[in-house]
Structures are given as structure tokens and as C-alpha cells.
Amino acid sequence: MKSVTVIAAVAGLGLGGLVGASTFFAWPLLDRTTVAAPPSHPVFSEVEWPYPSDEWGKGKAFRCVAADCGAEVNLYVRAKIGFCNCKTGVADDAELDRLSDFRLMGEKLSVLGPGHPINVAWMKGRSRAYAIADPYRARNSALAIAFNDRCDAIVATAVVAHDRPAAIEPGVIEFLNSKTVVHWAEITLGL
Structure with missing residues (x-):
């Protein structure tokens, strides 16, 4: 026994x-939230601006569906005329945070790391990634991007339907450098 x-x-x-x-x-x-690798040239389509008008007015809204970006990405771009630091531009994270449209990202944000410099056409700026911690939404993240021409800033907010915004950042920056956005920026900034 x-x-x-x-x-x-x-x-x-x-x-x-x-x-x-x-x-x-x-x-x-x-972990079933794996994200397909974003394509080298994501396809953004213009959609209607979904937010009510505020002191900055309406901007341009674009969407990239999961099949084209690896996850759904909603991109909101608008000008903030005369609101940028005229001497230094968007040179640090404090200026990026001051310019960012955090209301478009959600209420509970946490920084995923320091921002870094970016270029859009002739303009210089910064990009920074955030996690959106909202118990009533799926795991999302966001990119706050701002770039300037003298005292005028263009602010872009990309809300990403997964928790790894760095994966889509190159495609978003590429789209911000496209004729569609650069031409809109030139007209909006009066250039």
C-alpha cells in the first residue's frame, strides 16, 4: 500500500x-490584445469632426481602420493660432502638455515616457505617448503631437485602440507630413 x-x-x-x-x-x-503590425503606409480617411466647437473651433478628423493600421486610429488635428511659445516653439514636454487637446483623449491619462522631437514639413515639434485609463472603455492609448510655425501651433491627437501607441506613431507622423494635412495647415495658418 x-x-x-x-x-x-x-x-x-x-x-x-x-x-x-x-x-x-x-x-x-x-493576452488576446495583440496588434497586427501596422502597414508601412497606413490609410487615413477624413471623417466628420465629432466634438462640439470650443475656443479653438473645429479641426480635421481622420480615421484609419484596423485593417489598414493594425488597430483603429482616430486622428484629430486643429490649429491653435497665437498660442505657441513664439521664441522656442514646442521645444519641451511642458509646452507640448500646455498645447495638447487632453479632453479629446479621455479623462484619465498617464504618461508612457518622455516626449521626443518630430518634424512635420518645415515645422518642428514634439510627440508624446499616453495610456488612457478609463474603466468604461477598452484599453486605449494616445499620442499628443504639436508642431509650430512661429507663434501658431498645429495640435494633433491620435487615439489608438490598443495600449502600444509607439507602434503607430511613424504612420501618424507620415500622414501629418502628407499633402492633405500640410496643405490644410498652410491655409489654416494663412501661409
């Missing part, structure tokens, strides 16, 4: 170890 108990105990421990090991190694595979 003793040998049967020992064999059962060893088999139980072995089976438990096997279950534990498979759980440990399979755990990363249980």
Missing part, C-alpha cells in the same frame, strides 16, 4: 508541475 501512495504522490506532483509549467509558459499567449 505504501508504494501505491508514493507512486500516486509522485504522479500528482509531476502532473502539478506539468500544469504549472505549461501555465507559466502559456501565460504570455493568453
Whole structure:
């Protein structure tokens, strides 16, 4: 009887170890929010501006569907005339935060890291990633992007339907450098 108990105990421990090991190694595979790699040239389509008018007026809104961007991306772009630091432009994260349209991103934001310089046409600016922590929405993230021409800023907000905004940032910057956005910026800034 003793040998049967020992064999059962060893088999139980072995089976438990096997279950534990498979759980440990399979755990990363249980995250079902994997994002397809974004294409090298995402396709943004213009949509109607979804927000009520405020002191900055309406801007331009664009959407890139998951099939074209790896996840749905909603991009909102608008001008803030005379609101940028005329001497330094959008040179640091404090200026980017001051210019950003945080209301478009949601109420509960957390910074994912420091911002970094970007270029859009002849303008220089910054981009910074945020996580949106809203218990009533799916996991989203956002990019706050601002660039300027003298004292005038163009502010872009990209809301991404996953928690890794860095994956889509190159495509968003590429679209901001497109004829569609640059031409709109020239007209809006009176250039």
C-alpha cells in the first residue's frame, strides 16, 4: 500500500508541475490584445469632426481602420493660432502638455515616457505617448503631437485602440507630413 501512495504522490506532483509549467509558459499567449503590425503606409480617411466647437473651433478628423493600421486610429488635428511659445516653439514636454487637446483623449491619462522631437514639413515639434485609463472603455492609448510655425501651433491627437501607441506613431507622423494635412495647415495658418 505504501508504494501505491508514493507512486500516486509522485504522479500528482509531476502532473502539478506539468500544469504549472505549461501555465507559466502559456501565460504570455493568453493576452488576446495583440496588434497586427501596422502597414508601412497606413490609410487615413477624413471623417466628420465629432466634438462640439470650443475656443479653438473645429479641426480635421481622420480615421484609419484596423485593417489598414493594425488597430483603429482616430486622428484629430486643429490649429491653435497665437498660442505657441513664439521664441522656442514646442521645444519641451511642458509646452507640448500646455498645447495638447487632453479632453479629446479621455479623462484619465498617464504618461508612457518622455516626449521626443518630430518634424512635420518645415515645422518642428514634439510627440508624446499616453495610456488612457478609463474603466468604461477598452484599453486605449494616445499620442499628443504639436508642431509650430512661429507663434501658431498645429495640435494633433491620435487615439489608438490598443495600449502600444509607439507602434503607430511613424504612420501618424507620415500622414501629418502628407499633402492633405500640410496643405490644410498652410491655409489654416494663412501661409
